[in-house]
Amino acid sequence: MFLAWRELVFARARFGLMGGVVALIAILVVLLSGLSSGLVNDGVSGLQRLPVTAFAFAEGTKTDSAFSRSTVNVNQAEAWKGRDDVGDAAPFGNMLVNAKATTAAGTQVPIDLALFGVDPGSFLAPAVSDGAGLGDPDGIVVSKTVLDEGVGIGDTVVIDRLGTRLKVVGTTGDQRTFGHVDVAYLPLRTWQQVRAGAGPGDEVRDGAYEEATAIALRARDGDRIDLSGGDAAAGTTGMTLKESFSASPGYSAETSTLTLIQVFLYAISALVVGTFFTVWTIQRKHELAVIRAMGASTGYLMRDTMIQATVILTVSTAVGFLLGVGGGTLLTTTPMPFALEAAPLVLAALLLVGLGLAGAVAAVGRIVRVDPLAALGGQR
Amino acid sequence: MTTSSTSPRPDSLRPGARERGGLLVEGVTLTLGDGDATVTALDDVHLDVASGEFVAIVGPSGSGKSSLLAVAGALTTPDTGRVLLDGVDISRASAREKARHRRDRIGFVFQSGNLIPALTALDQLRFALDVAGRRAGDGHDPRELLDRVGMGHRAGHRPHQLSGGERQRVGIARALVTRPAVLLVDEPTAALDRARSDDIVTLLAHETHESGVATIMVTHDHEVLGHCDRVLSMVDGRLSE
Secondary structure, eight states, X not given: OHHHHHHHHHTHHHHHHHHHHHHHHHHHHHHHHHHHHHXXXXXXXXXXXXXXXXXXXXXTOOGGGHHHHXXXXXXXXXXXXXXXXXXXXXXXXXXXXXXXXXXXXXXEEEEEEEEEEEOTTSTTSOOOSEEOOSOSTTEEEEOHHHHHTTOOTTOEEEETTTOOEEEEEEEOSSOOXXXXXXXXXXXXXXXXXXXXXXXXXXOOOTTGGGEESEEEEEEOTTOOOOHHHHHHHHTEEEEEHHHHHTTSTTHHHHHHHHHHXXXXXXXXXXXXHHHHHHHHHXXXXXXXXXXXXTTOOHHHHHHHHHHHHHHHHHXXXXXXXXXXXXXXXXXXXXXXXXXXXXXXXXXXXXXHHHHHHHHHHHHHHHHHTOOGGGGGTSOO | OOOOOOOOOOTTTXXXXXXXXXXXXXXXXXEESSGGGOEEEEEEEEEEEETTOEEEEEOOTTSSHHHXXXXXXXXXXXXXXXXXXXXXXXXXXXXXXXXXXXXXXEEEEOTTOOOXXXXXXXXXXXXXXHHTTOOTTSSOOHHHHHHHTTOGGGTTOXXXXXXXXXXXXXXXXXXXTTOOSEEEEEOTTTTOOHHHHHHHHHHHHHHHHHHTOEEEEEESOGGGGGGOSEEEEEETTEEEO
């Protein structure tokens, strides 16, 4: 520590430059983490907030198109309900529509909606923070983000082409979106009519009222659901809630792209720190030889360098994260999908410091090879 | 083949010096390089330096002077022979033990001081104590030692703010602050003018006699040899008077 701190102060420009690069990477990591969390929220918050353990889709449904392609019979829920590890099962409808909302002031607001069809009496029925819950055939409960677009409780929403009129009766009070589209809960029967393409006064085709997108499953407390066993009995394809996220439009592509960028940033950070300490060690080779000739152990020198790396990484990551969070807070007020969440940020900070230290460890390995004999002029 | 020798023990110079220990090099041979490029750097060298004795070794470049310092300073292992420091054979010690011997019992003064750029003159001495795991005040007073070598007024200056002579004075103080048994000095006047060279070697002689350290100085500078208790010559790896 004696030498480490004094060298940090003495060579503050060099260490500051390296720290500045790490801080810039930290800012990028914060912004990407915020964007990643924002996109996850925009993509699957509607699913995340369902009290669901798993979904049972139509047999043979592929993950990447499950919610748009799957059609199950509502009676298949009964097969799941009878299983010991299933606490509850209910049909669940999911479809995307374009609509226009007419506000109290008479203005029309075009909106896209992800219609979640649920039985009002089932465990899937949403809790509301304002207004009334599901019950009326034309009543819908919307995500808070619908209200952010200027639509209010009591306003009317008309589905394009069908002309189905729905009334906003309540809001969940939080963000619930699916595939970047705001969620609106509506009674399953109304959802089935919309799904069947039946407008007001149209006759609903046979069998439409027996259809849903999937069976939503809730495990008994503390249990995990045996999906393969249930699938065999019910003739479905089960997916955990997390697996079903990949069925949200664009979810996998967006998250994997951002994850890849973040992985590259961590690698770049480790490389920057490793390269800096490699050059730093090479520059100090003669000095290190003198110190070793004085009797300093390899551990003493490595400890000093690791202290320097820890101080630089910790300080620059903290500065970068503070700046990133400051800038990110401004972004949360924009339409950009951006959310600052503590857990991913803490993980990102730990990874940045941890991988940077790994880079430094690789670099200080050179210290082992510094020959104290070089202090005499390296004649051997 | 062997022409190395030691001079008569200078007990007359340092009464009781032998009892306090010193450095004994016995039949040391050191070869460098591989295959056809093998060079005998040290050839059956014998050397006995008593505590408080100041010995100079002169010789042309490549004669083996620095190799002798390397062997005596536990920086390298001789092919044959022994190096006894206060009676303890350090020549066959492990790398870890050699490092311990260096920080506990050996002081080095390098060409141009070889000070640590980030440290002030006073911190150079404190750092040497830190490396040795010792504390200032526990019989080791860096400030007092800096004063003794005439550098007390420059205690807060870093190497780039010091002249060549001043750097060497700090280097000497740094080597002595851990109170070593042996002081190994490598070309201390290589970068100094005549007056400064004389000052530095005078200081080395004074500190050797004051602190009772066994000092070996390797040098090309014949003008400063008058300050030394003994002068040995090295040619082709062989030591002679």
